Amino acid sequence: MRVVVLTPRSLAPVSRSIIDALKKRDITVMKLNPGRIVLDLNKDEPDLVKKYFTEGAPRGGIVRGIGTNKIKMIYHRLAMLEMFEECGVYLLNSRRCLELATNKALTSFKLTKLGISNPRTILCEGFKDAIEAFKKLGCDVVIKPLFGSKGIGVMRLTDEGFASNVFYNLDRMDEVFYVQEYVEHGNYDIRAMVLGGQVLCAMKRITGEQALSPWKTNVFMGAKGQACELVEELKELAIKSADAVKGEFIGVDIAETAKGPTIIEVNSVPGFTELQQTTSLDIAQNLVDYFLKQLKR
Numbered sequence: 001m002r003v004v005v006l007t008p009r010s011l012a013p014v015s016r017s018i019i020d021a022l023k024k025r026d027i028t029v030m031k032l033n034p035g036r037i038v039l040d041l042n043k044d045e046p047d048l049v050k051k052y053f054t055e056g057a058p059r060g061g062i063v064r065g066i067g068t069n070k071i072k073m074i075y076h077r078l079a080m081l082e083m084f085e086e087c088g089v090y091l092l093n094s095r096r097c098l099e100l101a102t103n104k105a106l107t108s109f110k111l112t113k114l115g116i117s118n119p120r121t122i123l124c125e126g127f128k129d130a131i132e133a134f135k136k137l138g139c140d141v142v143i144k145p146l147f148g149s150k151g152i153g154v155m156r157l158t159d160e161g162f163a164s165n166v167f168y169n170l171d172r173m174d175e176v177f178y179v180q181e182y183v184e185h186g187n188y189d190i191r192a193m194v195l196g197g198q199v200l201c202a203m204k205r206i207t208g209e210q211a212l213s214p215w216k217t218n219v220f221m222g223a224k225g226q227a228c229e230l231v232e233e234l235k236e237l238a239i240k241s242a243d244a245v246k247g248e249f250i251g252v253d254i255a256e257t258a259k260g261p262t263i264i265e266v267n268s269v270p271g272f273t274e275l276q277q278t279t280s281l282d283i284a285q286n287l288v289d290y291f292l293k294q295l296k297r
Contacts, residue, residue: 002028002054002091002296006081008067009033013273015064017284022062025288034066034077049087060090060295062287063098065269066216069147074102092291093247093268100245101268104146104178109245116237117262119180130167130177137181143147154216156182162177174230185196185255189264190236191275191281192230194250196290199235202226203278205253217253219274227278234261241266248294250286 003022007015010031021245022029030052040047053059061084066077081095093101100106111118119142134141139160145153157163167177188206192199205223207216217223230238234254242250242262251270255262272283 001057002030002159003053003291004030004032004052004061005035005064006032006061006066006091007064008033009065011066014271014284016062017276018287019063019106021146021282021284021288024285025292027292030090032061034067034080035073037077037080039080039083045087049084051088053089058090058295060089060092060291062092062291063269066098066102066288069145071147074147078102089153090295092287092294093249097245097247097250097268101247101250101266102147104144104265107245107266111241111263111266114240114244115245116241117260119183119264121178121180124177126177127164127167127171130171130179131160131164133177133179134163134167137179140182142180142182144178144180146176149269183255183257183262183264185217185257185264187217188223190228190230190234190254190256191225191270191271192234192252192254193270193275194238194247194252195286196248196294197239197242199230199238199245200283200286201275201279201281202228202234202238203275205274219271223274225274225278237261248290 005015005019015104019029032052046078067076068074078095078099081091085091085095100110105123108118118135122136124130124133140158142154142156157166188204190202192202192204205217205219206226207223220236237251237254241252245266247268247270251267253264255264276283
């Protein structure tokens with residue numbers, strides 16, 4: 001059997017661990033960079049599908065990112081994933097999941113529709129509307145790229161003059177504004193890893209006071225992981241959040257606030273290098289075992 005690992009970075013630690021776990025199960029792994037896919041659209045089953053998947057065998061791929069934050073490329077690569085699924089390829093996570101979770105605005109909307117607590121958010125275009133959003137949200141906001149990860153490009157704005165300068169310059173670059181109220185969370189949050197409708201493991205991500213932006217709890221930005229056991233309420237919240245984006249393998253970021261737990265982000269391509277350091281459970285092996293079980297159904 002062949003399994004595709006769709007990743008722009010096959011040597012990244014998480015991708016490498018998944019590839020190694022597949023090989024331990026005697027699976028032939030085909031590494032596929034989404035930026036190098038060429039599909040002949042005049043064939044009902046593109047040659048690439050035949051090349052990467054064994055004829056008559058279950059067809060499956062593990063998606064470890066689509067490798068871009070450029071809008072045209074995002075839609076192009078999501079369309080390619082849909083073509084794979086149309087040819088009978090089981091993807092973990094699915095194209096629909098990546099579409100919902102990659103777009104932060106869609107994630108916020110889906111969480112709110114299900115009654116899941118998340119920061120009040122305003123989505124808009126244009127300098128004037130962004131300034132109005134800043135004021136409506138209490139002049140203490142976080143702006144995030146609509147498509148992005150690892151905390152890159154995320155800014156907290158508390159001064160109207162500085163916010164005006166930021167919004168003006170972003171508007172000149174034709175950016176869309178995703179503006180969230182800032183939620184005080186004590187410089188830590190909880191990353192819960194959901195797999196197949198169950199919480200696999202969890203950790204606290206803690207940022208030291210010496211950090212330039214201690215309110216950012218991304219590991220990429222310097223936060224450290226600490227093992228933690230979730231109470232049932234938080235497990236249920238994480239599972240419900242994964243369901244909101246139709247996800248099977250999902251990282252859910254939960255902030256514990258004075259008003260109760262709230263969802264900060266839902267990640268459809270979750271990293272787990274730091275999380276693996278906090279648990280004896282083999283995350284990659286659990287992921288692969290689940291994937292193979294679903295693939296053989």
